[in-house]
Amino acid sequence: MLADYSRERSFTIGGTTINPSTWRRWHLRIGGCCRWFCGSPVWPGGPETVELRRRYAEIEATYEGIITLEANGRGIDDYFTKSHVLGEGGFGTVWQATPTKRAVKALPALRMGQGYALKRVRLPLRDAEIEMISKSLLGVSTGRMLQFLKVIASPEATEEHVTRNLLRILEIPHTMHIAMELLEGPTLRDWLVQLENKPLPETLASELAKQMLKAVHFLHRSAGALHRDVKPQNFGFARPVVQDQPPTLQLFDMGMVHVLPEPVVEASARELYALGMGGTMHWIPPETWAGRSGACSDLWGVGLVVHVLLLRQLPFGLQHCEGRVAVWDAIRTGAVASSNANVSKEAMYILGQLLEKEPLLRATSSEALQCEWLNRSRASSDLRTPTPGARKTVAKAVQQRKVQLPVETERWEERSFWQSLMLQTSQWSKPD
Numbered sequence: 001m002l003a004d005y006s007r008e009r010s011f012t013i014g015g016t017t018i019n020p021s022t023w024r025r026w027h028l029r030i031g032g033c034c035r036w037f038c039g040s041p042v043w044p045g046g047p048e049t050v051e052l053r054r055r056y057a058e059i060e061a062t063y064e065g066i067i068t069l070e071a072n073g074r075g076i077d078d079y080f081t082k083s084h085v086l087g088e089g090g091f092g093t094v095w096q097a098t099p100t101k102r103a104v105k106a107l108p109a110l111r112m113g114q115g116y117a118l119k120r121v122r123l124p125l126r127d128a129e130i131e132m133i134s135k136s137l138l139g140v141s142t143g144r145m146l147q148f149l150k151v152i153a154s155p156e157a158t159e160e161h162v163t164r165n166l167l168r169i170l171e172i173p174h175t176m177h178i179a180m181e182l183l184e185g186p187t188l189r190d191w192l193v194q195l196e197n198k199p200l201p202e203t204l205a206s207e208l209a210k211q212m213l214k215a216v217h218f219l220h221r222s223a224g225a226l227h228r229d230v231k232p233q234n235f236g237f238a239r240p241v242v243q244d245q246p247p248t249l250q251l252f253d254m255g256m257v258h259v260l261p262e263p264v265v266e267a268s269a270r271e272l273y274a275l276g277m278g279g280t281m282h283w284i285p286p287e288t289w290a291g292r293s294g295a296c297s298d299l300w301g302v303g304l305v306v307h308v309l310l311l312r313q314l315p316f317g318l319q320h321c322e323g324r325v326a327v328w329d330a331i332r333t334g335a336v337a338s339s340n341a342n343v344s345k346e347a348m349y350i351l352g353q354l355l356e357k358e359p360l361l362r363a364t365s366s367e368a369l370q371c372e373w374l375n376r377s378r379a380s381s382d383l384r385t386p387t388p389g390a391r392k393t394v395a396k397a398v399q400q401r402k403v404q405l406p407v408e409t410e411r412w413e414e415r416s417f418w419q420s421l422m423l424q425t426s427q428w429s430k431p432d
């Protein structure tokens with residue numbers, strides 16, 4: 001059972017005054033002991049966790065995409081039959097699964113006999129995770145949370161290259177399963193590893209870049225959320241990639257998503273929010289090292305992936321960097337080349353715009369989607385080049401930002417870039 005930890009006032013036990021933060025620390029310790037002794041997790045937490053459950057219950061009353069299993073004594077097996085593991089990441093295991101009659105009855109958008117990806121996510125057990133979730137979901141109204149869930153479950157998401165998240169099944173107190181559209185092809189990382197150093201036609205790189213930009217654009221402008229972990233591991237092909245058929249990429253893994261109070265519009269496309277450090281080390285944009293993220297931060301991620309597609313390496317010599325100090329130094333001091341003998345000048349131009357270190361000067365998704373490289377067949381406007389005045393103002397703002405390197409959780413060993421792509425880089429987050 002989830003106890004009510006939402007005490008906000010101090011109280012006294014045996015003459016000792018306990019304030020709310022001491023009470024919370026005790027709870028986490030007690031929770032930890034329970035897990036140790038009983039072998040099964042409990043869902044500890046403070047007011048945020050209680051509020052999060054209340055929110056889900058409220059949404060469940062009006063939205064068929066959420067099922068809470070606490071009350072009816074059923075388990076995930078009553079809703080899905082798992083066949084095999086599709087993949088495992090830092091946050092959960094993903095199975096291929098088919099829905100049962102009960103699941104289809106609960107959510108008619110599911111098809112009997114059709115395969116889905118079912119991701120199991122541990123509900124928050126640690127302080128930092130609770131804080132991360134509460135910052136994202138509890139920072140917005142229940143209405144916005146519902147709007148976000150509806151948009152990423154809609155058929156439009158597929159059209160815009162975002163994997164549909166159809167159903168969330170919460171097994172209180174420890175687990176949540178998310179039923180998603182099944183991607184039948186490899187992840188972009190696995191495909192790149194397979195490709196090794198074989199050349200990739202620029203037309204194909206440009207098509208993939210366009211799809212990735214559409215995905216983040218949709219997530220920002222329609223779902224109103226930041227992805228915060230854009231990298232080849234989190235893009236996948238809808239179908240196996242075969243020659244002579246245009247491949248379709250999709251963005252998945254909403255594990256680090258941050259829902260904003262309002263969907264992004266052009267005027268807010270460069271706004272930054274104090275969300276703390278988060279993401280996967282080599283893919284973290286400069287402003288996130290300083291604890292801030294916005295829609296523009298996901299554009300940096302797309303820029304890095306496009307750089308890998310075109311030049312088969314990360315910029316700034318990042319793939320040779322071991323550890324946070326080296327990674328940060330490379331990002332701080334490195335520069336993207338303005339030309340390359342093997343890459344068109346239009347492609348190098350958009351790379352420079354996406355990998356602009358100053359987020360206020362970085363291309364927005366709508367600007368990038370209009371660039372010449374992605375629209376060669378039709379006339380397109382070029383991106384604006386920042387004026388020296390704009391650069392000066394921005395440079396001042398940048399000087400005031402403080403960068404604190406986060407605690408490292410995994411050693412980055414010296415490997416070839418293609419070997420390193422095979423590995424799941426550590427994901428860590430540091431609340432500010």
Ligand SMILES: Nc1ncnc2c1ncn2[C@@H]1O[C@H](COP(=O)(O)OP(=O)(O)O)[C@@H](O)[C@H]1O
Pocket residue numbers: 086087088089090091092093094117119163180181182183184187233234236252253254255
């Ligand atoms: N919709 C999907 N269809 C097919 N495979 C998937 C799907 N979602 C995730 N996977 C597989 O599961 C792996 C881990 O999923 P992901 O959501 O990225 O988890 P994590 O949050 O732990 O990184 C992916 O790398 C991929 O191989």
Ligand SMILES: [Mg+2]
Pocket residue numbers: 089090233234253
């Ligand atoms: Mg992932």
